[in-house]
Amino acid sequence: MRKTARDGLPPGPPLPGWLQLLLMMRWWPLFVARCRRRYGDVFTLGNTMMGRMVYLADPDAIKQVFAGDPRIFHAGEANSMLGGLLGETSVLVIDDDLHRDRRRLMMAPFHRDAVARQAATMAEIAAQNIAGWPVGRPFPVAPKMSEITLEVILRTVIGAGDPDRLGALRSVLPRLLKVGPWRSLAIARPELLQRRPWRRLARLMAEADRLLRAEIAERRADPDLAERTDALAMLVRAGAGGDGMTDEELRDQLITLLVAGHDTTATALAWALERLTRHPEILARAVAAADAGDDEYLDAIAKEALRIRPVVPDVGRILTEPVEIAGYRLPAGVMVVPSISLVHSRSDLYPHPEVFDPDRMVGATPSPSTWLPFGGGNRRCLGASFAMVEMRVVLREILRRVELATTTEPAERQRLRHVILTPHRGGRITVRGRRPGVGAVVSGARAAR
Template sequence: MSGTSGAGLPPGPPIPSMVQLMLMARWWPQFVAACRRRYGNVFTLRNTMMGPMVYLGDPDDIKTVFAGDPRIFHAGEANSMLAGLLGDSSVLVIDGDAHRERRRLMMAPFHRDAVARQAETMAEIAAQNIAGWPVGRPFAVAPKTSEITLEVILRTVIGASDPARLAALREVMPRLLNVGLWQSLAIAKPKLLGRRPWRRLQECMAEADRLLYDEIAERRADPDLASRTDALAMLIQAGADDDTAMSDKQLRDQLITLLVAGHDTTATGLAWALERLTRHPDVLAKAVAAADSGDDEYLDAVAKETLRVRPVVPDVGRIIKEPVEIAGYRLPAGVMVVPSITLVHSSAAVYPRSEDFDPDRMLGASLSPTTWLPFGGGNRRCLGAGFAMVEMRVVLREILRRVELATTTDPDEKMRLKHVILTPRRGAQITVRARRPVDGDFGAQTSDERNLAHRNH
């Protein structure tokens, strides 16, 4: 373990909390990495919004948190600043028995077979979007991957099919999800929403709610509800047998949560994958060969290595509810402990040549939940992790099959913090050199995906 035995908090930078907040907002990974170089794998940061935060970069210390009693380690409370957007019944902002029960009700759409049924739809959506990409000139691909993942969410999770409502959701959701630091203040402190600077955000949230409640009402009235494959239909049916079914408000909160947690994160992961591939010609050539041959293992390795070297979310938090011994320190109740994804993923002790983008390291690797943790861990590991990994693989396959990407010697794109997500600063600039001929089927599913889809229809 890190640190030396003692009471109180580990050491940290002796600079004002407001300055620390500004440093984290502008240079989060760099600031945290600098603190590790100065203080080691455990240190305390302070900022005016979150209070004292004890950062953990040692997998053994992180295991203590992830395996800890959820009655003591509260992730929902640590995420409370999101409640203004997600709602107070969101699975991300509740703790204890309520969280365990809500998570149980939400499992069905994310089982392996349920996700496999959506792979063909993901491929169709990707292919249609890729067909409109420009050829021969650089463009930011992050907005394109965002369009793809939003459409996937709208059609597979929400199950929207009414053309007018789909169009309205396509327009309002990006405005709601792409909030900046200024709007984030009102999400963290919802009382601000009624004031003039934030009224547009309030109107946007109200419009999103109207559309989602209309979808919920339409789905509840659908005589074919039991045969539908969208997540909303499954969520409505969940708990019906034991009187634990979710209310309309609870369903709305989970839909917004899935949109926030499953749209921009996956889109950003895809953008980073393309940014990395175009700077590593040998890896790109292997990825193209894998896409052409249906080699899921290598495409999965590309996705895993991308999420290691460019984690979309830099860390996760838990508020401790009673004193706990971690990393040689007895931490008092009320402190937030922060398993740092960026610190672990960039650790040379865990990943030799950690700065290298090397998907081969992921082939056949037995990944520990405390050494590869882009989706968090413990009882709060992202419900949609399997969905996101399939989506990354399917979309990457379609991109690499359908266009020829130019490689570049440009410097790596720097990371920019957008709300709680680390995005490519320039939007992941790429150039499509040419279109590649493909056969007629959009999906180009692997045999495993075809068999699963067939078995479940």
């Protein structure tokens, strides 16, 4: 006999909202892990910024959310606090038919063939950056990864070619995207941008807008638009039939792609290197795979790094009407939260989940409800394939070009920066030397393999 769903919310910690917010800002993964041990796979948190949140660590419940009616499970509404930076028409903060239509227009640049064409550029950018790495002394690799992923976006997504504008974008965007708790307040409440503490952020946003709008205008006027391969050109071409995006909408999508694809991929790469340098046998196999062109093992490293150190700890959906999930009839207005970090640490899905083991990902096709670093359902990250190719290409270039030292240092802690979990020391590595016999740039055929 089917059990009757319980009305109301699952149990959770009886702590005031302000205290839960502080605990999540400082110890997010630890706090939710302890709540799961105390309350089980479904529990309620509530803080003064996000309201009531029902956390889900059960794959069946997560599958229900991802497969649910998008009109009931609102992801854009759950992301609304990002609207001050991304813009009101960003594909991340809109819902229903508008989201469906915008997502359809944005698919072309992230098709498998389109991404493969960008692999040679990714390899070239990585090679040029790696050539400047220090030898013989430790350094945080996360900033280097950020430089690489930003340059990849500038050249393959935005397609910036004007030297002066490209230089300005390289200067402005890293400062704009460096979001901490103080800036998060103004992003969540844009009216604060008019006040003195946040006026510098407002100026950075205005300068970024000016530069991006100049790129949009240039692309619309480009007589060779049909031959261009950058994402912006594809977005402009996609709207040539009359149902395209306005300049404002294009600006919002470009900022969204920058935010969603810059520090996230850079952080994932930093975590992969942090893990590799603490596992000598895996590092040796990774070097051999890079030399042999074994993409399967490099992909497995990337997948396992994203499992054990997910860059984003969870995703949210706000209910627009009551829904029965995991034995509870949840009211409208509640946010349901598939927890990436909790699912990835389940021992019944991943034996010894605390162990970094790329072999578990070799030849595996994890379920979308058990491996979900890019979210899921109709809101799965548009750039997931792009990010996986970029991780493979950059890891290959690093492993072929430099000899990484291993370390017995303790694992770096996860530190929350806005909504991203970064290595608390920046993923410190040491290059012992440069490997001989590798040219300055990998050929396009090899890089796109």
